[in-house]
Amino acid sequence: MAEGRFMSKHAHLGDLNPEFEQIRSKRVGQTIGVLLLALSALALVNLISTDNVVVPVLLFAILFLSFAFYVLRQGQTQIAAILTLLVMFICIAQAMWSGSGLRSSALLVFPAAQLFALIMIGKRAFYLSYFGMMAFMGILLTANTQGWRVGVENMIGYRWMLDFGILLTAATFVMRVLATDLLAMLAALRIEMTEITQSRIAAEHLANHDTLTGLPNRRMAEQYFSDMFDQAMQERSGMALIFVDVDNFKDVNDSHGHQCGDDLLKHIGQAISSQLRRTDRLTRIAGDEFLILLPGVSVSHDVELILRKIKHSVSMPVTLEGETLSPTLSMGIALAPAHGDDFKGLLSKADQALYQAKAAGRNRYHYFQPTLL
DSSP: OHHHHHHHHHHHHHHHOHHHHHHHHHHHHHHHHHHHHHHHHHHHHHHHTTOOSSHHHHHHHHHHHHHHHHHHHTTOHHHHHHHHHHHHHHHHHHHHHHTTGGGOGGGGGHHHHHHHIIIIIOHHHHHHHHHHHHHHHHHHHHHHHHTOOOOOTTOOOHHHHHHHHHHHHHHHHHHHHHHHHHHHHHHHHHHHHHHHHHHHHHHHHHHHBOTTTOOBOHHHHHHHHHHHHHHHHHHTOOEEEEEEEETTHHHHHHHHOHHHHHHHHHHHHHHHHTTSOTTOEEEEEETTEEEEEEESOOSHHHHHHHHHHHHHHHHSOEEETTEEEOOOEEEEEEEETTTOSOHHHHHHHHHHHHHHHHHTTSSSEEEOOGGGO
16 A cells, blocks of 8 residues: 555656656666675675575565566566665665674665665655664564574674675665766756746846836836935935827827837837936836936936937937938926825826927927916
8 A cells, every 4th residue: 555655656756757757767777786786796605605594585685676677667667666675675684684783784774775765765665664674673682682593793704794895885876876866956956946036037027127128117117216216305305207208109100110110119218218327217108108217306407407418319310110210209397206206196297297298399398387287
């Protein structure tokens, strides 16, 4: 039943990530291959030394691993991994029982088996192997105290060094392979997190900027205003909102096409930006409407100096889609805090002043006047 739970869990992971499942199958196969070589070498060493006590156990483990490899070739990676873990556990337990007991060097190999269980099977296998070893150590201790086994705790010889050297080599290989995968997964995760961060930044940019001109949109304009107004109040200065409209823009679209109109909007955005100070902000509100925010301006002269430069820059002839145009702007100005301290209210007042500029003949700017209400 536990085996079925392991299988369903990792089958699901394999469906979600075929690449992970392919790597897992490869690592299980490599582990089986290394264990087969190690156990075959151990069996040969014990046969040569005429110590045939552990040879049947080793042959059983070799047959068990061969079956696990067959199962793996049938695509049952999960079952193969569980069988491989069982062989690891049995071999370590046998080495401890017939060797130095609780002081057996074979116990040093156990962390490799646990690492294999955690990565290749899952957390449940990891904890089961841990509690299984603790239980076996309890049995081993009881067997020692009750005289059920006679260990070789005091035996020293080249064969024991060779046996445990083979086990340690196999464990080292398994841990090295699994650690390599962990490092590779961490690197892949780092790349994925970087891509997610970049995607999030790109999404935030799209949410806050106009796709045609690349300028900040109205949402950002409101945030800019909030920051600038707070700063102006601290410095006891003022700021200006300039509502900008492109004169006769509909005629450009109708006469020269929408592509020419789009190019004109981008050109105007660049022309205005080129005349602004580092602390000023230009945003596109909608259609052919822009909003300029000028912080640190307390008198009309400060605003007009910037607006005259903008008018001159924008009115320079430009060729778009084979047509030479000399665009002009109408602008409405609202001052804060003189005309209010609320973004929407000031925007409305700047829009009213813009309407007056257009009514007066276009290609000019006009300040909001309370008498217009």
